[in-house]
Amino acid sequence: MSSSVQNKRIRKSPGARRAEIVAAAAGVALAEGLECITLRRVAEELDVRPGLISHYFPAVDDLVAEAYGSAVGSELDELLPADRAGATPTRHLARFLARTTGKAYDDISRLWLNARHLSRYRPALRDRVAVQEDAWRDRLEEVIRVGVEEGEFHTADPLVTAIQILVVLDGLGMLVNSPSADDGPPAVRRLPVTTAERELGLPVGALSDAPD
Amino acid sequence: MSSSVQNKRIRKSPGARRAEIVAAAAGVALAEGLECITLRRVAEELDVRPGLISHYFPAVDDLVAEAYGSAVGSELDELLPADRAGATPTRHLARFLARTTGKAYDDISRLWLNARHLSRYRPALRDRVAVQEDAWRDRLEEVIRVGVEEGEFHTADPLVTAIQILVVLDGLGMLVNSPSADDGPPAVRRLPVTTAERELGLPVGALSDAPD
């Protein structure tokens, strides 16, 4: 007997079940896209009936927003930990740039692209995107600000510099679904690093040489 | 009697009808988004039956790709005319940057964002996006190349510079659906101009002072 047929109900606490649903939806969002978060698809993922998803999220749009926020929020925590224990701002920024440039970051780029477009139609998602944009910007600005205070970076306006780096990252992320995204001049792939080094008054290579 | 009820058939040549359909679909794409291009929606726009759209585009994905290509292609022709009669590269680039930064460009930004995400799922659209990316890049590179030849611009690699400007434009375009897209530091809105002036060795203001 295959385990795919569930004839026995499994009853969980509302909190646990809700978290499970959000996690499953986040997985679907990362792998297939936010529009693939449907009652049926998420239910299948958890081997429950679609009605159960509706029970926890009467409006599916709220689940979409929650799934997006969960995926992107935890990614930020890994990229720029709030408590950066014993690492210089330079190393932190270098690590951030190394990860956001790597191939493994493509799923996150796709999710950002996805969310920014879909938020055109879904208010709940639009609010969540705004929150996450603020969070990413604030976290990056903080790293830069500390770097300036400690004399590692030099910029008149950490906020603008942070936005500038994020804009370049977003601009490259726009190309994530293009077939020719991986090729192209190497100088283009290094654009975020180049931008950061220039805007922070760092020597070339300061943010790309063996950071991790 | 309202004109919304069409009881009399109007028979047109295939070429004219096809062009009409593409134009209507492009209008829908610009105003409401590519996923709003449905057989019913486009048919309603032209006051015909949905089956007629299917007749000209047996696969709706091809109509979506065609509508996108039409809208974005004609926009490029207006932004960077192929035959730039009697205008300096500086004026051309200034005009391009002025228009792509303006509020009126938001619909085009939305369409690019839309297409780049949707091309994840629709192969026909993905191919069209690649074609238009090449076209925009080539056209901008050409302006820069001529500017370098005529001594107005200074850059070692016109292609990389063109891509760099487009990446910044795309990065800002990502924010088009965010509620806080219009506010934010002025320096951020001027990022494309700043980038272009820096990369082309121009004095500050060379690309933003009364171009048109």
Next chain:
DNA sequence: TTGCTTATTGGTCGCACACTCAATAGCATG
């Protein structure tokens, strides 16, 4: 063990979508 709360199911409804195809009628041609 019994009973009760409520998490979970199963079924249904209405809607919008792409796609198909035989029947119809506009219109150019003779």
Next chain:
DNA sequence: CATGCTATTGAGTGTGCGACCAATAAGCAA
């Protein structure tokens, strides 16, 4: 005016979606 070609219609198929709700049973508490 009559005729033939074909652009256009009308009707229908099947799919997947969100939402709703009464019935059911899991598992905790008494």
